[in-house]
Amino acid sequence: QVQLVESGGGLVQPGGSxxxxxxxxxxxxxxxxxxxxxxxxxxxxxxxxxxxxxxxNTDYADSVKGRIIISRDNAKNILYLQMNSLKPDDTAVYYxxxxxxxxxxxxxxxxxxxxxQGTQVTVSS
Numbered sequence: 001q002v003q004l005v006e007s008g009g010g011l012v013q014p015g016g017s018x019x020x021x022x023x024x025x026x027x028x029x030x031x032x033x034x035x036x037x038x039x040x041x042x043x044x045x046x047x048x049x050x051x052x053x054x055x056x057n058t059d060y061a062d063s064v065k066g067r068i069i070i071s072r073d074n075a076k077n078i079l080y081l082q083m084n085s086l087k088p089d090d091t092a093v094y095y096x097x098x099x100x101x102x103x104x105x106x107x108x109x110x111x112x113x114x115x116x117q118g119t120q121v122t123v124s125s
Contacts, residue, residue, distance in 0.1 A: 002028045009119030022079040022096030030074040033100035038092035045107035050100045086123045093118040
Protein backbone atom coordinates (compact mmCIF):
# COMPACT_ATOMS: atom_id res chain seq x y z
CA GLN A 1 0.00 0.00 0.00
CA VAL A 2 1.31 3.42 -0.90
CA GLN A 3 2.24 5.87 1.87
CA LEU A 4 1.68 9.57 1.22
CA VAL A 5 3.15 12.76 2.70
CA GLU A 6 1.89 16.20 1.63
CA SER A 7 3.77 19.49 1.77
CA GLY A 8 3.57 23.01 0.40
CA GLY A 9 0.61 24.43 2.25
CA GLY A 10 0.62 27.82 3.91
CA LEU A 11 -0.95 31.26 4.14
CA VAL A 12 -1.53 33.09 0.87
CA GLN A 13 -3.42 36.24 -0.09
CA PRO A 14 -6.48 36.07 -2.34
CA GLY A 15 -5.38 35.85 -5.95
CA GLY A 16 -2.12 34.18 -4.99
CA SER A 17 -0.69 30.80 -5.89
CA UNK A 18 0.60 27.71 -4.12
CA UNK A 19 1.97 24.39 -5.26
CA UNK A 20 1.26 21.38 -3.13
CA UNK A 21 3.36 18.24 -3.33
CA UNK A 22 2.63 14.69 -2.23
CA UNK A 23 5.57 12.33 -1.88
CA UNK A 24 4.65 8.68 -2.23
CA UNK A 25 6.50 5.57 -1.19
CA UNK A 26 6.36 2.21 -2.89
CA UNK A 27 6.05 1.03 -6.50
CA UNK A 28 2.27 1.07 -6.39
CA UNK A 29 2.20 4.84 -6.90
CA UNK A 30 2.95 4.71 -10.62
CA UNK A 31 0.08 2.28 -11.17
CA UNK A 32 -2.51 4.21 -9.20
CA UNK A 33 -5.00 6.89 -10.05
CA UNK A 34 -4.44 9.70 -7.58
CA UNK A 35 -6.66 12.46 -6.21
CA UNK A 36 -6.56 15.59 -4.14
CA UNK A 37 -9.34 15.98 -1.59
CA UNK A 38 -9.93 18.91 0.74
CA UNK A 39 -11.85 19.61 3.91
CA UNK A 40 -12.81 23.17 4.81
CA UNK A 41 -13.44 24.13 8.44
CA UNK A 42 -16.73 22.66 9.63
CA UNK A 43 -17.45 20.95 6.32
CA UNK A 44 -17.19 17.48 4.87
CA UNK A 45 -14.64 16.08 2.47
CA UNK A 46 -14.65 17.56 -1.04
CA UNK A 47 -12.98 15.85 -3.99
CA UNK A 48 -10.87 18.39 -5.91
CA UNK A 49 -9.02 16.67 -8.72
CA UNK A 50 -7.79 13.33 -10.05
CA UNK A 51 -5.14 12.12 -12.44
CA UNK A 52 -4.68 8.80 -14.21
CA UNK A 53 -1.76 6.52 -13.44
CA UNK A 54 0.23 7.69 -16.46
CA UNK A 55 -0.74 11.32 -16.05
CA UNK A 56 -2.47 11.68 -19.39
CA ASN A 57 -6.01 12.12 -18.08
CA THR A 58 -7.08 14.67 -15.49
CA ASP A 59 -10.38 15.68 -13.94
CA TYR A 60 -11.43 18.64 -11.82
CA ALA A 61 -14.29 19.69 -9.60
CA ASP A 62 -16.29 22.59 -11.03
CA SER A 63 -15.31 24.73 -8.05
CA VAL A 64 -11.63 24.70 -9.05
CA LYS A 65 -11.71 24.14 -12.80
CA GLY A 66 -9.53 26.63 -14.64
CA ARG A 67 -7.58 27.60 -11.52
CA ILE A 68 -5.92 24.34 -10.50
CA ILE A 69 -3.64 21.91 -12.31
CA ILE A 70 -2.90 18.37 -11.14
CA SER A 71 0.23 16.62 -12.33
CA ARG A 72 2.55 13.80 -11.35
CA ASP A 73 6.14 12.67 -11.75
CA ASN A 74 6.19 8.89 -11.59
CA ALA A 75 9.99 8.77 -11.79
CA LYS A 76 10.13 10.74 -8.53
CA ASN A 77 6.93 9.33 -7.00
CA ILE A 78 5.46 12.81 -6.51
CA LEU A 79 1.95 14.16 -7.06
CA TYR A 80 1.45 17.91 -7.48
CA LEU A 81 -1.37 20.42 -7.25
CA GLN A 82 -0.70 23.86 -8.70
CA MET A 83 -3.28 26.28 -7.34
CA ASN A 84 -3.71 29.73 -8.89
CA SER A 85 -6.13 32.62 -8.36
CA LEU A 86 -6.82 31.34 -4.87
CA LYS A 87 -9.97 32.43 -3.07
CA PRO A 88 -10.88 32.46 0.63
CA ASP A 89 -13.26 29.57 -0.12
CA ASP A 90 -10.21 27.47 -1.03
CA THR A 91 -9.14 27.52 2.63
CA ALA A 92 -9.00 23.90 3.75
CA VAL A 93 -6.80 21.00 4.68
CA TYR A 94 -5.68 19.38 1.43
CA TYR A 95 -5.08 15.64 1.26
CA UNK A 96 -3.62 13.49 -1.44
CA UNK A 97 -5.32 10.14 -1.73
CA UNK A 98 -4.89 6.98 -3.71
CA UNK A 99 -7.81 6.51 -6.08
CA UNK A 100 -9.78 8.20 -8.82
CA UNK A 101 -12.82 10.43 -8.73
CA UNK A 102 -15.50 8.95 -6.46
CA UNK A 103 -18.81 8.11 -8.10
CA UNK A 104 -20.95 9.77 -5.47
CA UNK A 105 -20.97 13.40 -4.31
CA UNK A 106 -20.56 12.60 -0.60
CA UNK A 107 -16.95 11.58 -0.03
CA UNK A 108 -16.04 9.00 2.57
CA UNK A 109 -12.54 8.04 3.74
CA UNK A 110 -13.15 4.51 2.46
CA UNK A 111 -13.47 5.86 -1.09
CA UNK A 112 -9.67 5.91 -1.25
CA UNK A 113 -7.15 3.22 -0.38
CA UNK A 114 -4.55 5.54 1.16
CA UNK A 115 -4.44 9.07 2.54
CA UNK A 116 -1.74 11.51 3.48
CA GLN A 117 -1.79 13.46 6.73
CA GLY A 118 -2.92 16.67 5.01
CA THR A 119 -1.48 20.15 4.54
CA GLN A 120 -3.25 23.36 5.56
CA VAL A 121 -3.97 26.01 2.95
CA THR A 122 -5.26 29.34 4.22
CA VAL A 123 -6.32 32.07 1.81
CA SER A 124 -6.70 35.36 3.62
CA SER A 125 -5.67 38.98 3.40
